[in-house]
Amino acid sequence: MAVSGSAARPRLIRALNEQLMLDHIRTTGSLSRADLARISGLAKNTVSLALGNLERAGLVRPAGVRTGVPGPAAVLYEVNPDSGFVLGLDVGGQYLRGAIADSAGAVRARATLRARARTGHGRVAALAKLGADLRAEAGFGPGALGQTVLGSPGIYDPAHDTLTLAAGLPGWGEPAVLRELRRTFGTEMVLENDIDAAALAEQAHGHGRDVTSFAFISVGTGIGMGLVIDGKLHRGAHGAAGEIGFLPMDDDRVDLDDVRRLGGGLETVASAGGIVRAARLAGMHGPLSARTVFEAAARGDARARGVVEAEAVLIARAVCAVIAVADPHLIVLGGGVGQAADFLERVAARVRELAPVEPAMRVSALGNDAVVDGCLAAGADRLWERLTAGLAPDTTAIGGIREPV
Amino acid sequence: MAVSGSAARPRLIRALNEQLMLDHIRTTGSLSRADLARISGLAKNTVSLALGNLERAGLVRPAGVRTGVPGPAAVLYEVNPDSGFVLGLDVGGQYLRGAIADSAGAVRARATLRARARTGHGRVAALAKLGADLRAEAGFGPGALGQTVLGSPGIYDPAHDTLTLAAGLPGWGEPAVLRELRRTFGTEMVLENDIDAAALAEQAHGHGRDVTSFAFISVGTGIGMGLVIDGKLHRGAHGAAGEIGFLPMDDDRVDLDDVRRLGGGLETVASAGGIVRAARLAGMHGPLSARTVFEAAARGDARARGVVEAEAVLIARAVCAVIAVADPHLIVLGGGVGQAADFLERVAARVRELAPVEPAMRVSALGNDAVVDGCLAAGADRLWERLTAGLAPDTTAIGGIREPV
DNA sequence: AGACGATAGTCAACCTCACTAACAATCATG
DNA sequence: CATGATTGTTAGTGAGGTTGACTATCGTCT
Numbered sequence: 040m041a042v043s044g045s046a047a048r049p050r051l052i053r054a055l056n057e058q059l060m061l062d063h064i065r066t067t068g069s070l071s072r073a074d075l076a077r078i079s080g081l082a083k084n085t086v087s088l089a090l091g092n093l094e095r096a097g098l099v100r101p102a103g104v105r106t107g108v109p110g111p112a113a114v115l116y117e118v119n120p121d122s123g124f125v126l127g128l129d130v131g132g133q134y135l136r137g138a139i140a141d142s143a144g145a146v147r148a149r150a151t152l153r154a155r156a157r158t159g160h161g162r163v164a165a166l167a168k169l170g171a172d173l174r175a176e177a178g179f180g181p182g183a184l185g186q187t188v189l190g191s192p193g194i195y196d197p198a199h200d201t202l203t204l205a206a207g208l209p210g211w212g213e214p215a216v217l218r219e220l221r222r223t224f225g226t227e228m229v230l231e232n233d234i235d236a237a238a239l240a241e242q243a244h245g246h247g248r249d250v251t252s253f254a255f256i257s258v259g260t261g262i263g264m265g266l267v268i269d270g271k272l273h274r275g276a277h278g279a280a281g282e283i284g285f286l287p288m289d290d291d292r293v294d295l296d297d298v299r300r301l302g303g304g305l306e307t308v309a310s311a312g313g314i315v316r317a318a319r320l321a322g323m324h325g326p327l328s329a330r331t332v333f334e335a336a337a338r339g340d341a342r343a344r345g346v347v348e349a350e351a352v353l354i355a356r357a358v359c360a361v362i363a364v365a366d367p368h369l370i371v372l373g374g375g376v377g378q379a380a381d382f383l384e385r386v387a388a389r390v391r392e393l394a395p396v397e398p399a400m401r402v403s404a405l406g407n408d409a410v411v412d413g414c415l416a417a418g419a420d421r422l423w424e425r426l427t428a429g430l431a432p433d434t435t436a437i438g439g440i441r442e443p444v
Numbered sequence: 445m446a447v448s449g450s451a452a453r454p455r456l457i458r459a460l461n462e463q464l465m466l467d468h469i470r471t472t473g474s475l476s477r478a479d480l481a482r483i484s485g486l487a488k489n490t491v492s493l494a495l496g497n498l499e500r501a502g503l504v505r506p507a508g509v510r511t512g513v514p515g516p517a518a519v520l521y522e523v524n525p526d527s528g529f530v531l532g533l534d535v536g537g538q539y540l541r542g543a544i545a546d547s548a549g550a551v552r553a554r555a556t557l558r559a560r561a562r563t564g565h566g567r568v569a570a571l572a573k574l575g576a577d578l579r580a581e582a583g584f585g586p587g588a589l590g591q592t593v594l595g596s597p598g599i600y601d602p603a604h605d606t607l608t609l610a611a612g613l614p615g616w617g618e619p620a621v622l623r624e625l626r627r628t629f630g631t632e633m634v635l636e637n638d639i640d641a642a643a644l645a646e647q648a649h650g651h652g653r654d655v656t657s658f659a660f661i662s663v664g665t666g667i668g669m670g671l672v673i674d675g676k677l678h679r680g681a682h683g684a685a686g687e688i689g690f691l692p693m694d695d696d697r698v699d700l701d702d703v704r705r706l707g708g709g710l711e712t713v714a715s716a717g718g719i720v721r722a723a724r725l726a727g728m729h730g731p732l733s734a735r736t737v738f739e740a741a742a743r744g745d746a747r748a749r750g751v752v753e754a755e756a757v758l759i760a761r762a763v764c765a766v767i768a769v770a771d772p773h774l775i776v777l778g779g780g781v782g783q784a785a786d787f788l789e790r791v792a793a794r795v796r797e798l799a800p801v802e803p804a805m806r807v808s809a810l811g812n813d814a815v816v817d818g819c820l821a822a823g824a825d826r827l828w829e830r831l832t833a834g835l836a837p838d839t840t841a842i843g844g845i846r847e848p849v
Numbered sequence: 850a851g852a853c854g855a856t857a858g859t860c861a862a863c864c865t866c867a868c869t870a871a872c873a874a875t876c877a878t879g
Numbered sequence: 880c881a882t883g884a885t886t887g888t889t890a891g892t893g894a895g896g897t898t899g900a901c902t903a904t905c906g907t908c909t
Contacts, residue, residue, distance in 0.1 A: 045464075047464070048867065049865090049893090052894090052895060053894085059451060079450070079451045083859085084860080085896055109854070109904085109907080110854095110857055110906085111857045111903060112905080196801075269676075273673060273770065276772055276803065277801040280769065280771035281771075283768050284768075285798070285800045286764070287764050287765065287798055360765045361769055364671065364769040364770055365680060366679075366682055366685035369681075394690060454865045455865075476886075478887075487867060487868050489867085489887085490866080490867055490868075492887070493866085512876095514876055514878080515884055516875035516876065518886060518887090519886085
């Protein structure tokens with residue numbers, strides 16, 4: 040019912056078709072004019088015209104010829120990788136990671152540092168150095184059009200431009216940090232929740248490739264979720280979608296004082312710290328971590344097995360909550376605990392008892408660079424939006440914005 | 445990255461602009477050619493052409509002239525209300541409700557019946573009669589293009605074309621019922637979960653009008669939610685999104701045997717039945733209902749107040765779960781319990797203690813016909829899609845479907 | 850080796866669509 | 880009653896895509 044866009048002019052056709060050519064080339068790698076004509080259904084000369092524009096705009100370039108078939112050699116076109124770059128950064132409590140990719144999607148450099156800084160300012164400085172090193176290594180000068188995406192714990196609220204709940208990174212929520220980041224990486228820098236970024240990586244390279252909706256649930260030091268709906272990451276009205284660490288869960292395995300002190304949310308009872316606490320309550324001693332508890336359970340320690348089983352029940356409840364609210368096609372479990380051996384099966388068994396429907400469940404196959412890769416994926420989309428914005432009178436008008444005259 | 449659509453032809457421009465004219469007329473009521481030219485920015489003659497097509501297609505019609513200003517009388521155009529109709533039906537345990545609207549959105553007839561039938565077949569027959577009566581009253585013959593939307597409890601899974609979990613309507617989940625419904629109302633009939641339909645009504649006429657995302661949570665005989673994200677109702681992969689009656693909740697206010705017998709979900713403990721059970725456990729006697737318990741609490745009965753307070757805590761937890769997963773802009777409380785006096789405030793107070801962010805919360809202002817009105821709203825969209833489908837080569841191609849050659 | 854068929858890319862004529870500009874017709878108002 | 884504002888139409892122009900013909904090129908078959 041809502042009036043969706045603004046008037047369509049003949050120009051729009053050209054813009055759409057150029058975008059279409061570009062999309063085809065991006066997904067396929069390299070194509071000739073004739074290929075594009077066949078795929079798109081457009082006339083050959085139309086394709087030639089459009090491709091000429093794209094080449095003149097620096098977005099595509101010739102990439103050799105294809106022979107071996109009858110007829111003249113076909114000139115292949117590919118995305119011009121130098122038209123821009125994407126810098127993905129992951130700021131965690133223990134490590135800083137980063138990678139840089141060109142606009143064709145190829146990763147040109149990658150790095151991991153131990154996080155030494157303990158202040159917001161220090162972290163920004165370390166990230167700035169990491170970013171600069173990566174740019175230099177990848178060969179992008181200071182003039183290149185770039186998009187930076189920073190994966191970080193916490194909730195970024197775009198409406199108020201604030202970062203909150205970044206536990207584990209002291210000083211990281213200061214407004215000064217955001218200002219400093221913008222100064223360092225440009226106004227086009229984007230913040231992404233780290234788990235959300237991992238979900239985007241899962242969508243780009245992992246189990247989320249062939250479904251339109253899925254939930255990536257990470258259980259480790261903290262607990263969080265990235266929710267992809269209709270192929271789009273759902274961030275929520277305040278950026279808090281997926282903060283399932285706050286799922287209300289009163290559980291009897293920690294004593295009530297603890298619950299009151301730490302908050303009754305899922306993260307308190309079910310994160311790595313919660314597992315250790317539960318293990319101690321169950322009578323386990325010595326230096327414990329979530330990993331050692333799981334290892335003890337695997338060795339047959341009865342107390343540890345009880346703790347692991349209880350953990351599975353908690354996560355199963357969280358999964359059920361996600362299903363009951365959003366019903367995604369697929370649940371992907373990630374994080375140190377989520378990726379532990381046999382854990383998925385335990386969770387899935389409980390889910391089957393509780394949930395109204397049974398979604399597919401998988402263990403994430405991504406590793407330490409998931410957040411960085413997700414940032415690259417998100418940044419690539421944004422970069423291409425900016426690169427193609429100049430092409431035409433606002434193709435997004437159809438999506439519902441407006442057309443600048 | 446995905447190749448979104450198919451090639452754009454000049455035709456598409458016309459299609460988009462005709463759609464734009466139509467949208468403007470639908471939202472505004474009636475407009476002249478000159479008005480449309482001003483609003484849209486298109487040239488006057490372009491508007492004339494497009495409007496001519498729309499009129500020839502029977503979608504708009506002249507609706508008098510406007511005088512009083514200098515110049516010739518402007519011919520106003522309005523949506524042709526006879527171009528189609530929408531039949532909205534609500535099948536509940538106690539009542540059958542229905543209404544019929546023309547394609548301009550005007551409700552032409554409305555009716556409510558007590559549900560007498562106790563079998564699937566009987567209910568279909570009653571609905572068929574209700575629908576036929578409404579059509580006759582509204583003056584739509586058997587040939588008119590129509591869209592029927594049936595709001596029903598339960599989960600409709602479009603992938604398998606099955607209706608499940610329709611508790612309270614014995615026999616309603618039979619495949620034969622679906623077949624019979626299709627035979628009666630045509631293949632274009634659509635099933636919508638009743639709470640989802642109420643959410644759509646809230647979006648069309650209620651508090652959901654000016655937000656892009658909100659959750660309509662209904663607490664009454666049952667518990668359910670309709671989740672609107674990005675302006676679109678989110679049904680989920682299996683149609684189970686919003687089934688928050690299945691939120692895992694072990695609560696100490698009902699004894700464990702009950703929980704085991706009835707299932708531990710939110711619906712068991714927090715629906716009207718759960719309230720009565722809790723009231724009895726608290727020591728209240730006599731013929732009880734959720735309503736009488738709430739009335740007793742309002743009169744100051746301590747036991748009843750305890751029950752109401754516990755209910756508020758349960759619903760607050762559900763709200764927190766919704767926020768933690770989806771973080772909508774707004775939470776709307778509906779249903780007999782949800783709309784009870786002062787209940788929202790109690791819930792909101794608890795939510796503030798638990799949730800990571802605080803969404804706005806409102807009590808639904810809609811009444812008994814919410815489901816029917818939601819079905820009409822949903823049906824109107826579908827009807828217009830079908831009406832305008834003939835106009836042009838598939839305007840939705842841009843949204844990502846395809847273009848039939 | 851040479852003929853043949855398939856393919857790549859371009860050119861010219863035509864169709865659709867929107868825009869500009871001019872124009873006739875109409876109505877309120879001073 | 881003259882003037883100005885406004886509606887709606889007509890003719891000409893430019894952008895964009897399409898069809899069909901045409902040239903040039905390459906592999907393959909005879």
